[in-house]
Amino acid sequence: MSKHVIILKEKKAAKELLLKLREAQTPILNCDLVEPLDNKSDHENFNLDTSEEVFTEQSNFNNIKLLNPALARKDRQKTLATWLIPFGFIAGLSFSQMTDLKTFADMGFPNQLEKLLGGLVGMISGALGSFFSAGGTTQETFDDLRAIRKKSEQGFWLLILELPIEIELPWAIIKGTDSPEIISIGKE
Template identity: 35%
Template sequence: MAICVVVLPDAEAAERLTQGLKNSDLPLMQCLTIPPDSDAIDQVELLSPNLTRQRRQKAMARWLMPFGFLAGLTFTKITTLTTFDSFGPWGQPVIGGLLGMGSGLMGSYAAAASVNSENEDGVRILRNRREEGRWLLLMETPSGIDLPWQTVQRSRPLQVVRLSEL
């Protein structure tokens, strides 16, 4: 699928392009207009690094926390450390497992924050254009169908940023 964002000078140009896309027979999976004075850009995962990072962190936590629990449990069992001996023979490995699970959670935050998005430069450009008062139009087409470049060029965009083409 092809995803791109068209930067337009004003609301009138954005409305004309949106109507032109709706009147064309091209199937669009997504066509979203983002005005400069709203926080709608923060609600779109493709254009919000924070949403992408949160999704990545949650996905990593689903894997790292159970493995951390098992690693903490195993470490407590195979070593002869008696750090949590007051919790008894069953409580000591469970406390070690919970500490390992907490380590997995912290690791998911660190790992998610250290990975940069593939579209980071394009997203930064688009956020700057929005702060300049420009309108953004996010378009996504199904796999194998190219974007309607002739319709887009007729609207005289200031810039077209291609985010991905899968």
């Protein structure tokens, strides 16, 4: 999927843009509206018509995985741990069985627990592997996130659109709005 962050001056413009995209039947996989980090401008002077609500909810900048690398890293760690911890246990158990080493028996543990302790060491290795391999972000993504955060701190609203990878943003519709900037963030 392709992810695009459309930076808008006000919430009303984001609502109108999304309505136009839906009228044009643009296939949107996910849509988030992120309020500015310095949110003083739009709350008082804009009433939302609840009968025609476009967004399911308005999000905070720090609660969106795309904009917060720490949340994305935690999600990757959980996913990796799901696979690496059981795999590490099985690998440790198999290694202890195949090599018939007496590492833990030499340390005073009962001989019967040798294979199980080898599996536990493999499981710990899998947990450490999931922690360290979840890693960070690329420099290009980091620069994009810094630019997006700066715009949000300046009071701009962020409309995050996720589209199927084969679908291009409808530029004719977007040019019709008062959009100062569009940032495309990686394709998955």
